[in-house]
Amino acid sequence: MTAMKFGIVVFPGSNCDADAYEAVRLLGAGARYIWHEERSLGDTDCVILPGGFSYGDYLRAGAIARFAPVMAAVERHAGRGGLVLGICNGFQILLEAGMLPGAMRRNESLRFECRPTCLRVERTDLPFTSLCQPGQVLQVPVAHAEGNYFLGKSELQALEDAGQVVFRYVTPAGAEGPGANPNGSVNNIAGIVNAAGNVLGMMPHPERVVEPLLGGSDGRLILGSIIASWQGGARSA
């Protein structure tokens, strides 16, 4: 069986690209880097927009990166139903590009929050979570200064009603509450998906927890879900 191919976009200032590359290769998938000036994704099955500080976070995190030449190809890929995973700065870029709704504000603490968080999996019918159990709590670290997700009241309600919230910050026991949310995001939102279910943005870093040696392996469930779903026949493109 040919291996699924990940394309990891590299912007000036990306710094989790190599982690993402190594993580998906560890799980048996193929991977290549895609420079931000490229206009084609080649035979990429899943695009990863990695964490980092693209363009120095100038103006707003992700605001400049969204105009990079490669983003037109990423939008076409998503429009055809191709998988896109935006992690941390990648999530911020997806918001700025309008591929996901909402915007990021500075963390409520005003600090760069770098620590493990617990995420409750709200949906398991997605290619990003198919290996998870409903309500399962994953431990995945965050590392960001602007992850305080915001969406206006009525749109937030629509997002919730449509089941587009995929991950929520919770306590280790799986409950929402004070102390579990590292940044102040509305409704404790850590990750959301588009209506079609093929574009996911999340602030926590699954690529940083794929081996017990690195402090955990729950990231394997998310990245592994993508690979398993693709192998299961979702290779539509």
Place this chain on the structure above:
Amino acid sequence: MWQAQVFVTFKRGVLDPQGEAIRGALGALGFDGVEQVRTGKYMQVRLRAADEAEVRRRVDEMCRRLLANPVIEEYRFDLAPAGEAGK
């Protein structure tokens, strides 16, 4: 040549954690009665355009497409004729 002074601020109702921190610091300095501080961005844009109407149209589009994020921010700008050189 024209110069636009662009002000980008958080929409009413959007929490501004930096503004809150500054308000607290002002209180610690002994400035009483400070009820709220809202932070924002200030940008100067110098551009060429045929007339004021065109400047206004282009700067407005810049604000909508890049300088402000309409989900959480609002903007306003002032226009003035500017000299060719200098800062």
